[in-house]
Amino acid sequence: MRAQQQEAAAEPLDDELLAVIAASEHAAREEAERSAERDREAAREEEEFAAVLAMSLQCANQEAHQEAANDEEDDEMRQIMEASLAAAQEEEERRRVDQRIAELTIGHHQSTAAPATEADTDECCPLCMEDLDESELAFTPCPCGYHLCSFCYGKIRNDITGAGAGLCPGCRKEYKD
Ligand SMILES: [Zn+2]
Ligand SMILES: [Zn+2]
Secondary structure (H helix, E strand, O other), X not given: OHHHHHHHHHOOOOHHHHHHHHHHHHHHHHHHHHHHHHHHHHHHHHHHHHHXXXXXXXXXXXXXXXXXXXXXXXXXXXXXXXXXXXXXXXXXXXXXXXXHHHHHHOOOOOOOOOOOOOOOOOOEOOOOOOEOOHHHHOOOOOOOOOOOOHHHHHHHHHHOOOOOOOEOOOOOOEOOO
């Protein structure tokens, strides 16, 4: 374009040609402006797109955090479940001992209930299977000589009700103080 202009300046040109050149220069300027406007618009769109992208990334992060929080809640829930399970097992163990005391004290296992004379070492309580300590081995609450631990003795005398309550599991006679 500039080359043309120089040529135009160098040679004598008629008005028509000058007008054409002027018009084409004008068109070129307009085209340049339009192109600059397009660039600005493109830049704006790019910015908007970047903003949208940033926002959606933020959303994704928040969701990730939310999920992490949910995982923590799951952990807490699992701990609570485990704790209550452990409590239930303990309760079940206690019930089992109670059940065994009830069975023995109402005489189901009378024949297998070891009399005190059978063994004097490593003897355990026939009800809860805990080892008897020395004072418990010396403890014969019933004249029949039936040994049991102080815990089970206390249970029979104070805790259980119904058949077998307060009775010696060995001879089924009532315990006397
Ligand atoms: Zn016992
Ligand atoms: Zn007895």
